Amino acid sequence: MFARCHLSAIFRVRTAAGSRRKIVPLKSPAHTRAVGQLIAAALCWSLGGLLIKAVAWPPLAVAGGRGLIAALFIAAISRDLKFHFSRPQVLGALGYAACTVTFCAATKLTTAANAILLQYTAPVWIALFSATLLGERTTRADWLTIIAVLGGMGLFFADNLEFSGLLGNILGAVSGLCFAGMTLALRYQKDGSPVESIVLGNLLAFLIGLPWIIGAPNLPASGWGALVLLGSLQLGVSYLLYARAIRHVTALEAVLIPVIEPLLNPLWVLLALGERPTPKALIGGAVVLGAITLRGVYNLRHRHATN
Numbered sequence: 001m002f003a004r005c006h007l008s009a010i011f012r013v014r015t016a017a018g019s020r021r022k023i024v025p026l027k028s029p030a031h032t033r034a035v036g037q038l039i040a041a042a043l044c045w046s047l048g049g050l051l052i053k054a055v056a057w058p059p060l061a062v063a064g065g066r067g068l069i070a071a072l073f074i075a076a077i078s079r080d081l082k083f084h085f086s087r088p089q090v091l092g093a094l095g096y097a098a099c100t101v102t103f104c105a106a107t108k109l110t111t112a113a114n115a116i117l118l119q120y121t122a123p124v125w126i127a128l129f130s131a132t133l134l135g136e137r138t139t140r141a142d143w144l145t146i147i148a149v150l151g152g153m154g155l156f157f158a159d160n161l162e163f164s165g166l167l168g169n170i171l172g173a174v175s176g177l178c179f180a181g182m183t184l185a186l187r188y189q190k191d192g193s194p195v196e197s198i199v200l201g202n203l204l205a206f207l208i209g210l211p212w213i214i215g216a217p218n219l220p221a222s223g224w225g226a227l228v229l230l231g232s233l234q235l236g237v238s239y240l241l242y243a244r245a246i247r248h249v250t251a252l253e254a255v256l257i258p259v260i261e262p263l264l265n266p267l268w269v270l271l272a273l274g275e276r277p278t279p280k281a282l283i284g285g286a287v288v289l290g291a292i293t294l295r296g297v298y299n300l301r302h303r304h305a306t307n
Contacts, residue, residue, distance in 0.1 A: 028248070030248040031248050031249060033245075033248070034244070034245035034246075034247070034248035034249045035245070035249065035253075035257060037241040037242070037244055037245035038241070038242065038245045038249065038253070038254065038257040038258050039257065039258075039260065040238075040241050041237075041238040041239070041241040041242045041245070041258055042238075042257070042258035042259075042260050042261040042264065043261075043264065044233055044234055044235075044237050044238035044241070045234060045238050045258065045261045046261045046262070046264035046267075046268065047229070047233065047234050047268065048230065048234050049112070049268065050268050051226045051229055051230045051234060052226075052230065054222060054223060054225075054226035055219065055223050055226050055227050055230070056217065056219065056223055057212070057213070057216045057217075057219070057223075057227075058108075058212045058216060059104035059105060059107060059108045060101065060104055060105065060208065060209045060212040061209050061212035061213045061215075061216040062104065062209075062227070062230070063100050063101055063104040063205050063208070063209045064205055064206045064207070064208060064209015064210055064212065064213050065206070065209065065213055065227050065230075065231070066227060066230035066231040066234070066235055067097075067100065067201075067202040067203065067204075067205030067206040067209065067231070067235070068202070068203070068206040068231070069227065069228060069230070069231020069232060069235075069236070070198075070202045070231040070232070070235035070236045070239070071199050071202035071203045071206065072231075073231060073232045073236035074195065074198060074199050074202070074236050074239070074240060075199055077240075078195055078199075078240070081193075081195065081196055081199065082193065082196060083196050083199075083200070088185050088188045088189050088197075089185075089189065089196055089197050089200070090197075090200070091181065091185040091197075092182055092185035092186050092188075092189065092194060092197030092198070092200075092201065093197045093198075093200035093201040093204060094181075094201070094204070095178050095179070095181035095182030095183075095184075095185055095201070096178075096182045096197060096198055096200075096201025096202070096204075096205075097201045097202075097204035097205045097208065098174070098175075098178040098181075098182075099119075099175050099178035099179045099182055100201075100205050101205055101208050101209070102171045102172075102174045102175040102178060103115060103119055103171075103172070103175040105168070105171050106118070106119075106168045106169070106171040106172035106175055107168075108168070109165050109167050109168025109171060110162065110165030110167075110168025110169050110171075110172060111162050111165070111168075113157035113162075114157075114162060114165065114168065114169055114172055115168065115171075115172040115175070116153075116157065116172075116262045117150075117153050117154060117157050117172075118169060118172030118173045118175065118176055119172055119175045119176045119179055120149075120150070120153060120176060120255075120259055120262070121150070121173065121176035121177075122176045122177070122179040122180040122183065122255045123146045123149065123180075123252060123255050123256055123259075124146060124150075124180075125176070125177055125180035125181075126180045126183060126184060126251050126252050126255055127142060127143060127146060127252060129180075129184065130184065130187075130250070130251045130252060133184055133188070134184065134187055134188060134250075134251055136187075136250045136251060136252065138252065141295060142252055142295070144291075145256060145291050145292065145294075145295040146256075148287060148288075148290075148291035149256065149259055149287075149288050149291050149292070151287065152284045152285070152286075152287030152288035152290075152291060153259070153262065153284060153288060154284070155280050155283055155284030155287065156262070156263065156280070156284030156285050156288065157262075157284070158280045158284070159278050159280060179255065180255070182197075182201070183246070183251050183254050183255055184251055185197065186198075186242075186243065186246050186254075187246050187250070187251040187254065190246065190247040190248075191247075193243075194243045194246060194247070195240065195243045198239045198240075198242075198243055202235065242254070242258075256292060256295070257292065259288060259292065260288070260289065260292070263285045263288060263289070
C-alpha cells in the first residue's frame with residue numbers, strides 16, 4: 001500500500017499504458033514553507049510606514065539606527081555565523097545597505113508612492129539577469145506577471161504619484177536596482193548562508209547613517225520603542241525569514257511574492273488612522289494580487305504537465 005501523503009503535496013497521474021500510477025511531487029514542503037516565509041516577511045516590512053513616522057529623526061538616521069538594532073538582533077539569535085567576505089557575501093551586503101539607504105533618501109526627496117513604485121522595478125532587473133547569473137530562466141508567464149504587477153501598482157498609487165522630485169525619483173530607481181542586486185547575491189548563496197550578508201549590510205547602513213544619528217534629537221520613550229520594533233521586527237525578523245526562504249525559491253519569486261508589502265500599508269493606515277483607500281487603489285491591489293496568484297497557479301499546472 002502507498003504511504004499516506006498530504007493531498008496538497010502529491011498528484012497521481014496515469015502512465016501511457018493507463019494501468020500503472022505514480023506519485024509525482026508537485027511542490028516540496030521546503031518551497032511551500034518558503035512562500036509562507038516570504039509572505040510573513042512582507043507583513044513585517046509593511047509595518048515600516050507607521051513605525052518610521054513615530055521616530056522623529058531624519059530618514060538616514062532612522063535607517064542607521066534600525067540597521068544597528070537589526071544587526072545585533074539577528075546576530076544574537078543566529079548560530080554559527082561565518083563571515084568569509086566572499087564576493088557574493090560582500091555584494092549582498094552592499095546591495096542591502098544601498099537599497100535601504102537610497103529608499104530612505106528617496107522617500108525624503110519625492111513622494112512615498114513614487115519611491116515604493118520605483119523600488120519595485122526590481123523584478124524587471126532580476127528577470128533580465130537571473131538566467132545569466134543564476135541559471136534561472138524567465139518565462140513568458142513571468143514577464144506577463146511583471147507587467148501586470150507594475151501596472152497594478154501604478155494604479156494603486158495613481159492618486160499620489162508626482163513627476164516632481166527628480167533626484168528622489170532617481171534614487172527610488174537606484175533602490176530598485178539595489179534590491180534586485182541584493183536578491184541575486186543572496187540567492188547565489190542558496191547552498192550556504194545568506195544571513196551574514198544581511199548582518200553586514202545592516203552594519204554598513206548604520207555606519208552610513210551615523211553622522212545623522214549623532215546630530216539627531218533625543219527621542220521620547222514611544223520613539224525609542226518604534227525604533228526598536230523597526231530594527232527587531234520590521235528588519236530583523238523579516239530578513240531572517242527572507243534569508244531562509246530565498247534558498248528554496250527563485251530570485252524572481254523572492255521579489256514578486258513580497259510585492260504585497262506596499263498593498264498592506266493602507267490596511268495599517270485604515271486601522272490606525274481611519275483613512276480609506278481610493279477605488280483606484282483597491283482595483284490596483286486586486287490586479288497585483290490576482291497576477292501573483294495566477295502565476296502561482298500557472299506554475300503549479302505547468303509542473304503537472306511536465307511531470
